[in-house]
Amino acid sequence: MQNALIYTRVSTDEQANKGFSLPHQKNVLKLYCQHKGINILRHYKEDFSAKNFNRPAFNELFSYVKANRKSIDFLLFTRWDRFSRNQEEAYRVIREFRNLGIEVNAIEQPLDLSQPDSKVMLAVYLVIPEVENDKNSIRTKEGLRRAMKEGCFVGIAPFGYKNVRNEEGKSTLAIKSDLAPIIRRAFTDYAKGVLSSEEIRKKYYHRGLKFTKQSMLNLLKNPVYCGKIAIKEWKKEDAVIVQGLHPSIIDDKTFNTVQRVFADKVKKPIHKFSEIDEYLPLRGFLQCAKCGRALTGSASRGRNGVRHFYYHCQPKCKERFRAEDANAIFENLLKEFVVKEDALILYKQILNETFLGEQKDRKLRLRQIKKEITNLRTRMESIENKFFDDLIDANTFNAMKGKTQLKINDLQAESESLNSIDKNIDKYLKLGISFLHGIDKLYKSSPANIKKKIVGSIFPEKLIFLKNKYRTAFLNELFALILSKHKPFRLLEIKTPRQNDGESKKAPFCGFTFDTYNHM
Numbered sequence: 001m002q003n004a005l006i007y008t009r010v011s012t013d014e015q016a017n018k019g020f021s022l023p024h025q026k027n028v029l030k031l032y033c034q035h036k037g038i039n040i041l042r043h044y045k046e047d048f049s050a051k052n053f054n055r056p057a058f059n060e061l062f063s064y065v066k067a068n069r070k071s072i073d074f075l076l077f078t079r080w081d082r083f084s085r086n087q088e089e090a091y092r093v094i095r096e097f098r099n100l101g102i103e104v105n106a107i108e109q110p111l112d113l114s115q116p117d118s119k120v121m122l123a124v125y126l127v128i129p130e131v132e133n134d135k136n137s138i139r140t141k142e143g144l145r146r147a148m149k150e151g152c153f154v155g156i157a158p159f160g161y162k163n164v165r166n167e168e169g170k171s172t173l174a175i176k177s178d179l180a181p182i183i184r185r186a187f188t189d190y191a192k193g194v195l196s197s198e199e200i201r202k203k204y205y206h207r208g209l210k211f212t213k214q215s216m217l218n219l220l221k222n223p224v225y226c227g228k229i230a231i232k233e234w235k236k237e238d239a240v241i242v243q244g245l246h247p248s249i250i251d252d253k254t255f256n257t258v259q260r261v262f263a264d265k266v267k268k269p270i271h272k273f274s275e276i277d278e279y280l281p282l283r284g285f286l287q288c289a290k291c292g293r294a295l296t297g298s299a300s301r302g303r304n305g306v307r308h309f310y311y312h313c314q315p316k317c318k319e320r321f322r323a324e325d326a327n328a329i330f331e332n333l334l335k336e337f338v339v340k341e342d343a344l345i346l347y348k349q350i351l352n353e354t355f356l357g358e359q360k361d362r363k364l365r366l367r368q369i370k371k372e373i374t375n376l377r378t379r380m381e382s383i384e385n386k387f388f389d390d391l392i393d394a395n396t397f398n399a400m401k402g403k404t405q406l407k408i409n410d411l412q413a414e415s416e417s418l419n420s421i422d423k424n425i426d427k428y429l430k431l432g433i434s435f436l437h438g439i440d441k442l443y444k445s446s447p448a449n450i451k452k453k454i455v456g457s458i459f460p461e462k463l464i465f466l467k468n469k470y471r472t473a474f475l476n477e478l479f480a481l482i483l484s485k486h487k488p489f490r491l492l493e494i495k496t497p498r499q500n501d502g503e504s505k506k507a508p509f510c511g512f513t514f515d516t517y518n519h520m
Contacts, residue, residue, distance in 0.1 A: 001038070001039050002037075002038050002039065002073040003038070003040075003072055003074070004038045004039070004041065004073060004074035004075070005044065005061060005064070005074070005076070006030075006033070006043050006044070006076050006077070007043075007058070007075060008022050008025035008044070008046065009045075009046035009047070010046070022045055025077070028107065029077070029078065032107045033076070038073075038074065038076075041068075041071070041072065044057045044060065044061045045057060052086060053089055053093055065100060066100070069100045069101060069102065070101075074104075075097060075102055075103070078107060078108050079125075080106045080122070081128075081129035082106070083104070083106065085129040085130050085133045086130060087127055091126075094113070109121075145231060146395070147171065148231050149231065149242055149395045150170070151170075151242060151244045152170050152171045152229075152244075153172050153229060154171055158222060158225075159179065159209075160175065160176055160180055160249060161173040170245060172244070172245040173224070173246035173247075174247075175249060178208075179208055182204055182208045182209060183209075183219070183225065183250070184249055184250055186200050186204055187249075187255065187258055188250075189203070190220055190258050191258050191261060197213075197216050197217050198216070201216040220262070221259070221262065223241055226248045226250050226252050227244055228242065228243055228244055228248075229242050229243075240403070241402045242399070242402045243402070256409050256410075260413060276297075276299060276309070278447070279299070279309040279323055279324075279327075280298075280309055280323055281448050281451040281452060282297075282323075282327065282330060282455065283296060283311065285455050285462060285463055287462035288313040288317060288319045289319065289465070289466055290313070291317045291319070293313055294462065295312060295313055295319070297309060298312070308322070308324075309322070310323055311465070321465065321467075326465050329465075329468065329469070329470070330470065331443065331444055332440075333470055334440035334443055337440075362418045366415060366418055366419070369411050369414060369415045370415075373411050373412065376404055376407055376408050376411070377408070379404055380404050380408075383400050383401055383404065384397075439454065439458075459472050459474075459475065460475075
């Protein structure tokens, strides 16, 4: 007597829940085997939808086949669409079973696969359900996009919402009252631009936002929280954001501010200075006097546990000196720079004229923005009137309205940004003038990132430290014009680093030497 495995499958949960498809398939297969005198070894029941054969019951069946292939003659099912709706995958699995000596067949659509002509009918049986699947997929996508353009939310509810249906039976979202305040605070905190998304995630993690890092970023970028739905591009349709039927947790202004903060951080990555940078502000600006390479800096811990900071060259070079002494001498160097009185007057005048000119440009731009927003709102009213008069359909209306509203939001954000700049003009003026009044004081009281900016703006070339003085090839031309020094600059002739042949060459070096107090 020949042995067989029977396989029954439904492709959707709906068919499985109705309870008629799987029992019907099993009964038909049992009757067929009784009539043919075939012994049923096992029955495998599948209620899992998948485009390929990565299904729980089928994986179990295949494991059993590999372990007991000598005792199995047939794998039987009712129809070929119960076996697979993917032509390429079906051919592959049929070939694998044939290599194991097992015949695969559908009792309602039997084929003699040993005959070449049967492959034509097999292709027909497999292609028809695959085409049907493709059609269903297209219809489903089009239906979902149509529903989304009407403001429906058709996916799994994001954090802080739950899936519901409104009075008209349309799929939408409802706010979870216990989570909404936490989400609102998270958006508000990030909009300030002080905390990173990771810091906000950690801040609210134990208050309910138990997210991964990426999930937190996704939340802050999701327009669902301001009552909108993002629809991805598909075929020739562009991506669009439409107004949803669900209530918002945050307002449009906060959401747009958060997106601007994201954009600014992408455009201007912020370097995080560590504690060690405060002790090594000149790291990256010093050049080794022996080998000409850039110096770095690090700390070493003494026997008493106290850390001492040093600027030093690479391991093969012995150049090394205390950072504390080099920093002190550099601060004294800055004291020697004094602003010429006529330069200070001219600088104040230039600052005032620059800011006044920019202020006029800003006011002009603000008037333009106001006019553009008025025109866009008029256009919005026109779009609504055309929709109410049935001149355009709902999809076109939502797309046009969404694009217009985005432009209005961007212009309003630009207007707020320009207004905030006007408020800070006095602050900028004071900061610029204070810089010239006392570079050494500003440098000494500033954090490491500002110190590095000051050094880089004055000295475009690397500095060389020689015990009690600094040497550099060039001074910023602007500073050379507006700053006077108590001691004149001197031309030097120095030795270049030793070459590979062991000889030393002399070369003229036109630069500045700054003699300062000896701290060595």
